[in-house]
Amino acid sequence: MSKKKEMEKDASLNKQDITPSAFKVIVREFKKDKLATFSFILFVTIILVVFIGSLFFNLEEVMKVNLMNSYLKPGEQGFILGTDQGGRPLLGQLFLGTRNSILIGASVTFLTNLIGIIVGLIIGFYGGIVDNIIMRIIDFIQVLPILMLIIVFVTLVPRYNAFTFVIIMTVFYWVGIARLVRSKALSEGRRDYISASKTMGTPSWKIMFGGILPNISSILIISAILDLAGNMGIEIGLTFLGFGLPDGVPSLGTLINKALDPTVLRDRMYIWFPASMVVLVLMLSINYAGQALRRASDAKQRLG
Template structure:
């Protein structure tokens, strides 16, 4: 009697899983590209990120060099958006300000996601006293007004890109922890988790190798939406003089420089440029986040 070819069966099963994953990826991509606003947001983000990275190639000027004899020049071929109060090229400062805003947004959200995902995963998987302790800590953090906490921490540690990243990461993980906890509570009783427990797989391997990959969809969406929020918060703090400090360029401190009524009325392009950059960037992240949420949701049909 012929013995079944176990190797061939395993190969067929693995091929079937790969085909299924490939099919799901194609479905997600197709659903995302059907969302016109999400596609527009992705294109805008690509342009903004590329311009920020290639800033030295796109402008010959320094973002910090002052030319007091060239103050408030109108837009021209030499200065596409004119010059500011100190004769600095506005277009150049916009490009380098994008670097700062995007760096703060991406880095701080990455840190917040790591903290929130780790704590939420532990709470959702183990439950019991671990869950209670972590969630009560989350409740305490959420009860503190975020804006006052940010201002207090920044005042104590002095503003700077590195400090802003750390502060935003330490104050922005609570929502993610709750989201991840909810995902883990629903996934920990699934068959593949029970099977891993049955064969004695280590708990942390189950958390980070088995359950977490299945919970990444909501985490990615939350991260995308959070980046826009952080950019907005960083700009607001810089506008108040509590964020990035001159001469470093930031969209927020560019708005602060242009807050005079005289400047707003006579040199309207000066405050308009950084304001539009903030608006477009935050909207683009929100559009992409909404598109990803719809694409990753299996309940939404194509």
């Protein structure tokens, strides 16, 4: 009897070796892709440095105008990166602006994925008239000029702040993840375990969130990581145009916006160049790491 148990144990161990866990697959994929590994480490390092470093800067002091210190070069009078036209330290604006851009991008990503997952699971699970009605709403939102509408709302909303900006972006950008979840939920809904759960009388919400969602979670995680870069880019772009974060709230877009002045663009690169490089490095690192995760979820594309 004991010999039989040992054989079953050995068989289970062999099975585990043949089918590695999702975490092991991801680790193996990153080991094969050195660029993705470097990008992930670089992104985590930037996050830690920015969020820890921003604790040493006070927003009111950083954004306080002092014309006596206008356009100081890096290193002058103790300003490491210099100052802008208002005499405000660029180092503090860079740290706080990077933190704000990351937080806003992460907040929009979280809210849009939360709404999109719930709506997508509902329409994918029930189908029928529920699917038809909600999908027509999604189709209508997707054909709208979303960026133009965001600019209009930003202009019209009274007492506009960063929270308002996050809500406005969320209202329009949840539809993409909802469509993705719907397609995956429709595919999972045809599997035997879903039919068995319905036959056993399992509540619908348990089937959706306890059965379907865990099986599509890897795709959603990868999509959320790539959406983070996109949402950060939208915030930075709108702020650069003057329709993003309100005045007095630093962002990477506000620093890059200073390059619109030809004199600053030509003679004072220290004002906008660091922020531009931070944007470039953040976007590339997120995308390279996200591509490795995407390959890990698809056996046909894996390098490992």
